[in-house]
Amino acid sequence: MNIVPPPKSPLSPSSIKNIHQVPRILIADERPVEALAIESMLQRDRYQHIRVTNDVREIVPMLDSWGFDLLIMDMHATLIDGAEILRKLAKQVERGELSLIAITNPGHEPARLSALVAGASDALIRPVSQTDLLPMVRHALNTKAWGLGITT
DSSP: OOOOOOOOOTTOGGGOSSOOSSOEEEEEOSOHHHHHHHHHHHHHTTOOEEEEESOGGGHHHHHHHHOOSEEEEETTOSSSOHHHHHHHHHHHHHTTSOEEEEEEOTTOHHHHHHHHHTTOSEEEESSOOHHHHHHHHHHHHHHHHTTOOOOO
């Protein structure tokens, strides 16, 4: 009896260029306790390359320097509006170079919708729970890995 292996998918992992073996994640939240809580949740799920900034003005320079795969960012930053940052990152998101998850406050549906329209793969509502966070992170990283950048 001959067993024929299934045909390779055109989107097999071996056919994808520039995939990092270990995803790099940037958390940008002005609330240090919440940023550290998110980092801890990710570390418990074995994500290793995580950077945290509490100054959203550092997002673009950090992305340029480190080439992160995923940005988890606060949409309600006081220093720069989250929508402004999203506009600066729109091309990277459209090209599938960066996945983005927005963090919004309860009752701020316009900020959530703004993030999704700008290309965020999803939006978390505070307080962030591990039950919500981890599936969103996996989805966002899988979307980026398969070259399926979210476009507007």
